[in-house]
Amino acid sequence: MTQLVAVLYIVAFALFIYGLMGLTGPRTAVRGNWIAAVGMGIAVIATLLTPGMGNWLLIVLGVAIGALVGVPSARKVKMTAMPQMVALFNGVGGGAVALIAWVEFRSTDAYAHEPLYVAIASLFAALIGSISFWGSIIAFGKLQEVITGRPVTLGKLQQPVNALLLLIALACAVIILVGGDAQILVIGLLLAAAILGVTSVLPIGGADMPVVISLLNACTGLSAAAMGLALSNTALIVAGMIVGASGSILTNLMAKAMNRSIPAIVAGGFGGGTAVASGSGSGEVRPVRSTSAADTAIQMAYASKVVVVPGYGMAVAQAQHTVREMAKLLESKGIEVAYAIHPVAGRMPGHMNVLLAEADVPYEQLKEMDEINSEFAQTDVALVIGANDVINPAAETDPGSPIYGMPILKVNDSRSVIVLKRSMSSGFAGIDNDLFYDAKTSMLFGDAKSSVGEIVEELKAL
Template sequence: MGISLLTLAYLIGSVTFILGLKMLSHPDSARKGNLIAAAGMIIAILGTIFLYENEGKKLGNYIWIFGGLLIGTIIGTLSAKKVKMTAMPEMVSLFNGMGGACAALISMVEFNHLQHQQFMVSGAPVGGGTLLAIVLGLIIGTISFAGSMVAWGKLNGRIKDFSFPGQHLINIGLLLLILCMAGYLVWQGGEVSSFYFYLIFILSAVYGIFFVLPIGGADMPVVISLLNSFTGVAAATGGFLYDNPVMLTGGILVGAAGTLLTILMCKAMNRSLQNVLIGSFGGNKAAASGGAMASGGTYKEITLSDAAMVMSYANKVIIVPGYGLAVAQAQHTCHELEKLLENKGVQVQYAIHPVAGRMPGHMNVLLAEADVSYDKLHEMETANEEFKTTDVVLVLGANDVVNPAAKSDPSSPIYGMPILEVEDAKAVIVNKRSMKPGYAGIENQLFYQPKTSMLFGDAKKALQDLIAEIKNI
């Protein structure tokens, strides 16, 4: 009875995951979809705790299990509730790493268990498949954990981009070495010492770090999405290990959906996944900025009062938010400016580049938080039409997504990426903290064009000053 109930619980779990993902991809049903998947998860977890049986034996150690669940729930809820919306990409990366680590730990305990069984009790060879699932879970889980930690550190600025010549070759060599050792371990039926197992663990961690380290911060969304699908596959290896259908469907669903999402993100930047992973910005940074620097020329600054004047007498203003808006937490101030201008009869809209910020949809989430109305947000294609009839474009901390080099300079690393064509507008005001290049590490010709003027400073501070100036007019 118990076991058949568990089967039902797992069936419900699997179905809710599918439904949840499906509903998450439609705006109207997204929130409900998330809750449905969460409910399915609770059913699957409770079912496992109380109904799971292996060879007639139920699970024990309830105190440990509930203790762990309790601690995890408290920390998880608190950190998820407390995190600022701007730090959300880091948070996703962090939670993803936890999942990867969880999969790796399961593999370790199971390997340990297997060894005890094998050498102390029976002496019979271990099934190759079981060992394969354990080792794969270890490798993928560890890579995902180490990689996510680096991505997390990069997004909150604790870890800088780092690469050395030949790093990609070393990475490939490392991966081959890990795979060979894993193959050897499985081939030998686990009779080799646990030395290899732990060496695989260490090398996987090193690989995970080296894999993410050279990739530029602008590409972090792609990397997080990819690591997300890795963790899905790691969870699925657990499904093989325990013949557990809900782990299998959940893991593989995320693995497949995550991979597709990764590809969609790459497409939004008009690059291939290989290009993101191998041809990282770090490699050709020096050459690119050197070339553009020479043709840089002069830029002009605009005073606050001029900027305020230009904007309040415009007919139409389009705001282009970027990562600078997110770090400065300026979304509310931005909405304030929008209302103020609207009261003066200025038409205000937003143009959202698909990869503006650190994650696709990042800007939409931020502006939604600040109560900016949905119909003011334009996606790239419509925005590019709108620019032609726009008087002033205000670029707030965005850089690479408005860089005309993506259209005109075939030697640029971002060549071919669709951009917001802000230079079609009559005037462009760019708010940035300094003339430093953006995440792609390349100069932006837009800043040197005659119709562009620079307004330096932190986005929030600049917007507040701008609001004060406009009120004074």
């Protein structure tokens, strides 16, 4: 049986890696997910076949409860709510690891007869898993807007309080390692880590939530790998390291896309506030130029090239299918259409790619920032649908702006810019956008789906 379990684990790991390779492109992503899911199923079966696994009734009951909660939630969630679901599911993983570590402490009499590495790995998993769970809950609350997206800080006490909480958790772990066996020690560790998770994420504004989710995902993976080491469970080790490594790489890439360091993001205090001017702060009320769906349709109908710049506003309005219909009409008139994708557009990496793929937008038309920026100078109309911070020229022109240095989509190089927004409200960064006041920019106010639908009808009439 032990040899069978080992063979099943090897098969599962191969499917994990092969499935992950499929996620590199939209055409193979669904297949990749299914392959990885089959691998996880095999890993679960192998774990259940391990000799001395335990009470099967409780295991089946737990699986049933999880399926009853998870499957309907995943099926009903809207694409706009996917980031917070990812945060929630990720947090549940960290919480599970923390609880397993607690059970391991109790079942081994505080690691009385266990090797030192088992105790260290288990306590590390408890610490990181608890931080990940409670931090993910706060991230979920911010994204779901049940908690304010603004930074909530303790001011100058923020970092000392976080440091004190970490020291308390580490002190509990050290006492356990040198022979302490009181339950209060592991409870104290979990509680200090829980508060640290909350106080670490609360000061981080809405603009940085996508990076925070990715970072917490990496933490959950590392805690799972550590718990796998403590339990001698190969599946946990491999799967946890894959999640930890991929989450770390993604976090680094997203931080670079925002031109911010990970420590600066974790320090918090940026994004999610009331809009502030990105310029001199004189308080001057600047005029904007409004347009209509009819004028927008005419302008695009006489263009040679149109670039669509999607953002979170398109996701909220679920306008991707209407946008695709508009693009088909433009293409039927011989107009070239492309889509400009910023790495952090929306609320999670790949958010726009998934939405547009759902609407059957050809993958070849989805162009990453580095590729499309050189084409804006030859673009007649840049149609911005709900994007904000990722097109703000202050990132290049205003050294005093909080987003200065962040790579942006250079839509201001286009001959004409049309922005679809509900209002003049700011983006996640909480700063005003100078592009909206540019002489070449026109604002089409309203719900994105309704506005694009009106443009479609006008195009059909031309």
